[in-house]
Amino acid sequence: MNDLAPNSDSTQTDTELAYGSIRDDIIQGHLQPGSKLKVADLRARYSVGAAPLREALSRLVGDRLVVQQTQRGFRVKEASPADVEDVGRVRNLLECEALRESLLSGKDDWEARVVASYHRLTLAEGRSKSPENLRELELRNNEFHEALVSATQSRWLLELRAQVYHHHERYRYLSRTKKNSSRDTAAEHAAIYDAVIRRDVKEACALTTDHIDRTTKSASEAMSS
Amino acid sequence: MNDLAPNSDSTQTDTELAYGSIRDDIIQGHLQPGSKLKVADLRARYSVGAAPLREALSRLVGDRLVVQQTQRGFRVKEASPADVEDVGRVRNLLECEALRESLLSGKDDWEARVVASYHRLTLAEGRSKSPENLRELELRNNEFHEALVSATQSRWLLELRAQVYHHHERYRYLSRTKKNSSRDTAAEHAAIYDAVIRRDVKEACALTTDHIDRTTKSASEAMSS
DNA sequence: CATCGATAAAATTTCGAAAATCACCACTTT
DNA sequence: AAAGTGGTGATTTTCGAAATTTTATCGATG
Numbered sequence: 001m002n003d004l005a006p007n008s009d010s011t012q013t014d015t016e017l018a019y020g021s022i023r024d025d026i027i028q029g030h031l032q033p034g035s036k037l038k039v040a041d042l043r044a045r046y047s048v049g050a051a052p053l054r055e056a057l058s059r060l061v062g063d064r065l066v067v068q069q070t071q072r073g074f075r076v077k078e079a080s081p082a083d084v085e086d087v088g089r090v091r092n093l094l095e096c097e098a099l100r101e102s103l104l105s106g107k108d109d110w111e112a113r114v115v116a117s118y119h120r121l122t123l124a125e126g127r128s129k130s131p132e133n134l135r136e137l138e139l140r141n142n143e144f145h146e147a148l149v150s151a152t153q154s155r156w157l158l159e160l161r162a163q164v165y166h167h168h169e170r171y172r173y174l175s176r177t178k179k180n181s182s183r184d185t186a187a188e189h190a191a192i193y194d195a196v197i198r199r200d201v202k203e204a205c206a207l208t209t210d211h212i213d214r215t216t217k218s219a220s221e222a223m224s225s
Numbered sequence: 226m227n228d229l230a231p232n233s234d235s236t237q238t239d240t241e242l243a244y245g246s247i248r249d250d251i252i253q254g255h256l257q258p259g260s261k262l263k264v265a266d267l268r269a270r271y272s273v274g275a276a277p278l279r280e281a282l283s284r285l286v287g288d289r290l291v292v293q294q295t296q297r298g299f300r301v302k303e304a305s306p307a308d309v310e311d312v313g314r315v316r317n318l319l320e321c322e323a324l325r326e327s328l329l330s331g332k333d334d335w336e337a338r339v340v341a342s343y344h345r346l347t348l349a350e351g352r353s354k355s356p357e358n359l360r361e362l363e364l365r366n367n368e369f370h371e372a373l374v375s376a377t378q379s380r381w382l383l384e385l386r387a388q389v390y391h392h393h394e395r396y397r398y399l400s401r402t403k404k405n406s407s408r409d410t411a412a413e414h415a416a417i418y419d420a421v422i423r424r425d426v427k428e429a430c431a432l433t434t435d436h437i438d439r440t441t442k443s444a445s446e447a448m449s450s
Numbered sequence: 451c452a453t454c455g456a457t458a459a460a461a462t463t464t465c466g467a468a469a470a471t472c473a474c475c476a477c478t479t480t
Numbered sequence: 481a482a483a484g485t486g487g488t489g490a491t492t493t494t495c496g497a498a499a500t501t502t503t504a505t506c507g508a509t510g
Contacts, residue, residue, distance in 0.1 A: 051279075058240075072462075072502065238463070274463095275492095296472070296491095297471090
């Protein structure tokens with residue numbers, strides 16, 4: 001038994017490995033919307049057996065990133081302008097609700113988490129836009145938005161928000177080809193951050209809604225052209 | 226090849242069969258919260274192989290009805306007073322949003338669907354409360370609430386609402402042992418129906434929220450005793 | 451020329467068993 | 481007694497191939 005990572009309890013099962021990889025590849029657009037997911041191909045790509053692969057795909061069906069058609073296999077979920085709008089709308093609903101509660105009830109450790117994640121986000125925003133820096137930026141963006149809502153009591157709100165967020169993230173990747181012109185996301189983040197620290201619920205929610213809507217609009221336009 | 230259902234395209238795969246059965250059994254409390262789901266046991270119970278079983282369980286993980294612990298199998302999701310409250314809160318959020326849009330934009334066919342499903346619900350409510358009639362009632366209740374929100378444009382709202390609804394439903398089954406005293410759900414449904422037909426958005430949402438909150442409260446109390 | 455049907459190829463789904471891991475229990479040591 | 485130690489049976493996870501179904505190919509026919 002060769003244990004490459006010496007003493008870590010990262011006993012990751014093949015299913016989990018495949019799940020994470022396929023998930024990332026779908027979100028980042030390496031597996032295109034609507035494309036067929038043949039077990040034979042995926043077996044080769046991720047070097048895992050058919051069984052763990054199918055389990056991973058089944059989990060992704062639950063996440064709605066993959067659809068399964070009886071007796072004719074798995075496909076990556078389709079992307080469409082209508083769906084981005086929908087995703088954006090529901091993200092707004094969930095994220096604003098969670099943000100509101102966070103602003104009203106967040107304690108010191110929540111605030112510290114917001115400050116820290118915002119700081120890391122600004123650092124990432126300052127770097128040049130190489131492919132891997134863009135991935136880094138996406139990660140920091142995720143952490144920032146997650147930190148903002150993290151003070152809510154509701155596990156369900158957090159989990160559903162995360163699910164929808166990742167769909168929105170996929171659309172961001174899909175529309176990355178188009179240089180979405182006149183948008184200063186760093187400034188948008190700064191404004192949200194400011195309102196959050198001031199605990200200005202109305203302002204923070206309005207700015208977040210704007211922020212999300214801009215992403216939605218940008219992706220929707222990039223897609224219908 | 227013996228084709229029992231002559232000419233229906235109901236080519237249901239073993240995975241789908243297991244998925245549906247396990248799902249129902251979890252929701253109806255035949256598989257208790259927190260209980261271990263051993264593949265050997267389930268294989269016997271549902272007479273399907275290990276592979277389709279594990280795929281079904283993986284899908285249920287995505288639905289959050291089952292949790293998987295690395296290298297130590299699957300368990301039915303725990304139930305707790307805190308979780309019902311959470312589920313109820315999120316159901317309120319999603320359901321009211323969808324209901325609002327339905328009232329504002331629902332056309333004739335939506336209204337007809339509401340009328341029909343309400344009628345079937347009242348018929349079921351009129352019957353005696355035998356175990357199987359209770360199951361029937363649960364089905365009609367589901368259809369009624371689904372009809373109410375069905376005019377929304379948002380697929381995501383509908384799907385997420387359905388997911389959360391089923392968790393709420395599970396809590397209803399779990400708290401059925403306790404006769405929840407002074408509650409006239411038929412009257413609550415009637416009031417909601419009336420407000421919906423009048424297209425009174427405020428009233429319909431308020432009544433629905435009350436309706437959901439009562440269920441939440443009843444389940445929460447039944448659980449903490 | 452399009453359509454239909456039979457056949458072959460490809461893909462999905464399922465099975466039975468092997469490999470890896472965990473849980474439990476008796477046993478030793480301090 | 482408490483805490484470690486090792487072994488054994490049960491359980492989870494994974495594999496390789498068989499069974500089943502879909503998809504593609506290719507003539508023959510109207």
